[in-house]
Amino acid sequence: QVQLVESGGGLVQAGDSLRLSCVASGRTFSRLAMGWFRQVPGKERDLVATISWSGGNTDYADSVKGRFTISRDNAKNTVNLQMNSLKPEDTAVYYCAATLTISYSATIKDYDYWGQGTQVTVSS
Numbered sequence: 001q002v003q004l005v006e007s008g009g010g011l012v013q014a015g016d017s018l019r020l021s022c023v024a025s026g027r028t029f030s031r032l033a034m035g036w037f038r039q040v041p042g043k044e045r046d047l048v049a050t051i052s053w054s055g056g057n058t059d060y061a062d063s064v065k066g067r068f069t070i071s072r073d074n075a076k077n078t079v080n081l082q083m084n085s086l087k088p089e090d091t092a093v094y095y096c097a098a099t100l101t102i103s104y105s106a107t108i109k110d111y112d113y114w115g116q117g118t119q120v121t122v123s124s
Contacts, residue, residue: 002026002113004096009118012086016122020081022096022115029077030054033099035111036070036081038092038120045095045108049081052104059106063089086122093117 008020024032035050049070050059058070069082079096097111105111 002032002098002100004098004113004115006094006096006115006118009094009120011121011123014087014122014124016086017082017084018086018120020083020094020096020118020120022079024077024079024096024098027098027100029072030074031100033102033104033110034070034072034079035097035099035105036079037095037097037108037111038090039095039117040092047106047108048094050104050106051079057104059104083120086120088122088124090120091122092120094120 003025004022006022036048037045038048039045047061051070051072055072067085072079095117096115098113099111102110
């Protein structure tokens with residue numbers, strides 16, 4: 001079992017930055033592929049960014065490329081999402097996710113463990 005706890009959400013203005021963090025426990029963190037997803041009411045949960053076990057592979061949604069950066073610190077069991085140049089359309093609940101079954105995935109169905117989510121609201 002893996003427990004994930006997100007933090008760092010909040011209310012910001014367009015153009016501002018936020019840093020989300022997710023701390024994992026329960027399994028060897030370095031064996032977990034990690035991802036950030038987001039969801040708005042009435043819509044499906046979508047990929048934001050993913051990172052492989054080693055951190056050597058990353059993937060981003062087209063809408064966040066060049067603005068968001070995913071990183072991990074295996075010594076601290078933490079995955080981060082640095083979000084710059086935020087836009088109102090980035091407003092969503094952001095979820096941290098993990099999987100043990102694959103070393104790297106950008107597919108939501110591959111993720112087995114989920115955090116409770118953290119709200120990000122970007123005002124115009």
